[in-house]
Each structure stands twice: as C-alpha cells, then as structure tokens.
Amino acid sequence: MKETIRIASGQGFWGDLLTAPVDQVTKGPVDYMMMDYLAEVTMSIMQKQRRKDPRLGYAKDLVELTEQIIPLCVEKKIRLITNGGGVNPVACAEAILGAAKELGVQKLKIGIVVGDDILDRIDDLRKQGIDLKNMESGRSVETVRERLQSANVYFGAWPIVEALKQGAQMVITGRTTDTGLTLAPMIYEFGWKEGDWDKLAAGTVAGHILECGGQASGGNFSADWKAVPDMAHIGFPIAEAYANGEIIITKHENTGGLITMQSVKEQLVYEIGDPRKYITPDCVADFTTIQLEHAGKDRVKVSGVKGKPATEFFKVSMSFLDGYTTFGTLTYSWPDALEKAKKADEVLRTRIKNLGLEFEEIRSEFVGYNSSHGHLAANAKDVNEVALRVGVRSQDYDSVERFGKEIAPLILTGPPSVTGFAGGRPKPSEVISYWPALIPKSAVKPEVIIKEIS
Amino acid sequence: MKVRLLDICHGRSGDKGDTANIGLIARKKEFYPIIEKYVTAQVVGEYFGQMVLGKVERYELPNLWALNFLLHNALGGGGTKSLKNDAQGKTLAAALLRMQIDIKEKIEY
Numbered sequence: 405m406k407e408t409i410r411i412a413s414g415q416g417f418w419g420d421l422l423t424a425p426v427d428q429v430t431k432g433p434v435d436y437m438m439m440d441y442l443a444e445v446t447m448s449i450m451q452k453q454r455r456k457d458p459r460l461g462y463a464k465d466l467v468e469l470t471e472q473i474i475p476l477c478v479e480k481k482i483r484l485i486t487n488g489g490g491v492n493p494v495a496c497a498e499a500i501l502g503a504a505k506e507l508g509v510q511k512l513k514i515g516i517v518v519g520d521d522i523l524d525r526i527d528d529l530r531k532q533g534i535d536l537k538n539m540e541s542g543r544s545v546e547t548v549r550e551r552l553q554s555a556n557v558y559f560g561a562w563p564i565v566e567a568l569k570q571g572a573q574m575v576i577t578g579r580t581t582d583t584g585l586t587l588a589p590m591i592y593e594f595g596w597k598e599g600d601w602d603k604l605a606a607g608t609v610a611g612h613i614l615e616c617g618g619q620a621s622g623g624n625f626s627a628d629w630k631a632v633p634d635m636a637h638i639g640f641p642i643a644e645a646y647a648n649g650e651i652i653i654t655k656h657e658n659t660g661g662l663i664t665m666q667s668v669k670e671q672l673v674y675e676i677g678d679p680r681k682y683i684t685p686d687c688v689a690d691f692t693t694i695q696l697e698h699a700g701k702d703r704v705k706v707s708g709v710k711g712k713p714a715t716e717f718f719k720v721s722m723s724f725l726d727g728y729t730t731f732g733t734l735t736y737s738w739p740d741a742l743e744k745a746k747k748a749d750e751v752l753r754t755r756i757k758n759l760g761l762e763f764e765e766i767r768s769e770f771v772g773y774n775s776s777h778g779h780l781a782a783n784a785k786d787v788n789e790v791a792l793r794v795g796v797r798s799q800d801y802d803s804v805e806r807f808g809k810e811i812a813p814l815i816l817t818g819p820p821s822v823t824g825f826a827g828g829r830p831k832p833s834e835v836i837s838y839w840p841a842l843i844p845k846s847a848v849k850p851e852v853i854i855k856e857i858s
Numbered sequence: 859m860k861v862r863l864l865d866i867c868h869g870r871s872g873d874k875g876d877t878a879n880i881g882l883i884a885r886k887k888e889f890y891p892i893i894e895k896y897v898t899a900q901v902v903g904e905y906f907g908q909m910v911l912g913k914v915e916r917y918e919l920p921n922l923w924a925l926n927f928l929l930h931n932a933l934g935g936g937g938t939k940s941l942k943n944d945a946q947g948k949t950l951a952a953a954l955l956r957m958q959i960d961i962k963e964k965i966e967y
Contacts, residue, residue, distance in 0.1 A: 627885070666885075670883065727939075
C-alpha cells in the first residue's frame, strides 16, 4: 500500500482552460488526474443534446483532450477520473476507446459509473413514497413534473473506488460530486474504510480545494491579484495526499500562479453553506477544524480535519423548463453616457408597454456604472461609457422574441453616440431551473461497467 | 477609527441557487476578532439593503480567520433564470470589501 499519492486537478468546469490537463501530466509527476465538468445546469444541456442524438450527452471536449494525453497517461500509469460522462457516460467511454484505438493504444480499460440518471424512474419512485419535493422551497415535484429536463443522483467516491479496484485506467461517471473525484483514489490507495470519517473528510476537503482548478492557485484571487506570477501559464493545483489524512496542496514547479495560505483559504470558503456541515455522500466534513500551514514555496499543508458519518440520503439534482429569456446590450459614450443609457431604457420600456408584451421581469443594468454593486457603487457622474443591458423573462416565447426586435431600433431612434450592437437580434434562450431534492441511498444503486481495448 | 474592509480582508463569493455566499477572510490573525465583532449578519444585511430580498446568515471559521455569509434570495432567481449580469454573485465579495466599519480598537495595517 502506498504512503503518498499525487492527485492533479485538470478541469474545474466544462469550458475550462484546455491546456491545463496537458500541463498537469507533462510538467511533473502525478499519479491521478481528476477533471470536473458538471455544474447544476450542465446535465439539462447534456440531456437536450442526447435527445437530438443518442450518441451525445457528455462533455465532447473530453474526447479531444483524452486523445492528446492518453498515450502518455498509459505509459506513465496516470489514472484519469472524471464526471465528464454527463448523461451518457457509456457513449463517452466508447468515443474515447474509438479514438484511442485509432491512435494505436494497445490496451486501455475504462470503468464507467452509471445509475445516477433517474429521469425515467420518477413516477416509480414517487409510487414508492419518495416524494422528491424541493428541499429548499418544500414544493411538490408535481408542479414541475411535465417540465422536467433531467434528474440525477449525486454519487460520491465509492463507485469510483470500485472501478479503480477493477483496474480501470480511466473512470468516467455521470453525476458524481466534485469532491468524490479526488477522494476516491485516496480511499483506493490507502485502504480507507467507511467509518474513517476524519480521513474521508480530509480527502473531501482536498477535493473542494481542487474542484475549481486554477481558483486555488492564483486565479480569481482577491488577496493580491497583482502579485500572481505568470497568470498566462497558471499551474492548476495538485493534492499530495498521505495515508494518515494529511494533504499538501501544491503545483508543478515550472508553472505560473501561486499556492499560498490565502489562495487556499479563498477556495475553501467558496460556495459553502454551514462550514460545520459540508455534506457529501461520503461524509460530513467540518471546515472549522481545518488547519493550514505554510510548508514551503507553493506548498500548503492541510491537517486536523474532522468528519462525521455520511447521511442516509443522496442529493438529487433535477432541472425543469422555466420559460425564456433574452438580453440586449447597447453602449453609450461620453458626453452624458449614463443619462443617454437611462433615456434609452425609458424609451425601450415605453415601446414594450405599447406592444402589450408580458414579462415576469424586466431588468435594466448599467454596465460600467453599477451593474455589479448596485447602490453601493461609487457615484461617478461623468463616466466615459456605459453599456445598457436589458434582460427580460417570460413563460411566453413570442413576447421574448418580440422584445429582441426592439433593441436595434434604439440606435437610430434613441439617444446619440451609441454603438456595440453586433451579432443580430438577441434570440430567446430557454430558462432551465434547478430543483434540488433528497433520495434514500437504498433507492438507487450505482453500477460499474468496464469497457476496454485489450 | 474608520477602516475599509478591503484593507484588512480578502474574500470570494459565489452561488448556490438563489443564495449567494461571501467568504470574508482577515488578512492578519489580529484582524479576525475585529471583523467577528463588527461585521455581523445584521450589519451586512443593512449594508446590502434591497440587493438581498431574504435573510442574511453568518457562520464563523476562526481557524481560517474567516466569516461565511449566506445572502438568501440575492441573485434574481439564480442559475439561468436570473436577469442579472452577475447572476452568480461573483462580484459580491468585492462589494462587501468596499464597506467601511467604525471601530473602537486601534489597528495597524
């Protein structure tokens, strides 16, 4: 059994820096690389793609990326773990195996975690008494049943551990928690057991630090962003994990960015609720027990983490169709930039009213003036330019589409020195809303499927 | 003395549905008791005013010299529903960092 492993963060979201995972496997030693692709609304986008073409529904970038790195990963025995399989992890694995075969890879075993997709089981589950009510609002799922786009259970680390045990060089999952992707190799390599709550919590904390890629290593760093070296070549974080549950957060030496107590702290507080109860399917981690220590240049030690037993439930992430939106933006220049933008907004609203269009909300923001900080923004009177950004939302597609035709006319029929209108009329986009719920762990069963070139 | 939070803290913000979270972190250990004392949930709620429609909750992480604020119903519906330019509350940490507090203690920064 190993005493230490190095787990690299390769992607923090679908659309992240494409060179990062390549750097992680070429610029220094790592044993594993995790790549997180899924956000709350990603699954619904993938469901839509799969409905159009049953061979799709996963992060397509992942196939191209794997092509680039898989021969090297096979050679160096770097194992890849990702939730980029989305709503179609089997098709994702098949595409990757096909690409690898063409590259002349002789041997490749992929473990696929399935069983998280419960969209087709909703009615059965409800008959069993599992109500899937919204865990925030308490509303019944009946109110959105007909508009559901996706429903996925968040699995944790254990199904990935099973795939690793079966010898998978790469593990592709559907909806797995971001933290589970990092925790799984620690459980597998160090022989951690269910019940080792402190260790599982430590691995979960490491996963939280890694799950947003460069955000732990100098990206989006508010403490001192000007001091971040060579941001263009930012090195993504690496967790050097030890069997006793201690973790060193670091990065490859010849990369940009930085790992400091401050960069790690900023990521630790990112998108958390009650820090004493960071709930995952694997454990409940207590973030108030985390001890950080400077351990050399670009090295921060994480220790002391306490955990509590996992709950009896999995979280379910569902999404439903919730109307349409569109946005129009126009830029007004000095003189009187803000006044002009406000006048244009007034004209636009009068015209919308005259057309009798119905919206749940119309929101106007003045980008460059106060769109981010509202009334807290400093009161600059003579700004050089302001972008008027108006968004609308409605359950009625036609109203939103008609609104889109009211932006361009403002250029010749509104206040002067206006620009920034390119790319045609703003088109309606579907609004996909998020529906979180809980499901007893006994009601769903993760499964591991192996596919391979041998 | 008057202190702007930006001078003694850093932070990061993000979203969970229609709730924004702001992690406010003291730059030095000795600044943590100051923010713990003065930057209460109530003060933050009043500061953001109508930008936050729901309640403001605060959690303490003295081990990280940090406070975590949850701002409920602050993101115009959240997710893809929100019409806000900053639908995920990414700039709200900076908004909090521009807050000035009036403190009895004397500190150097």
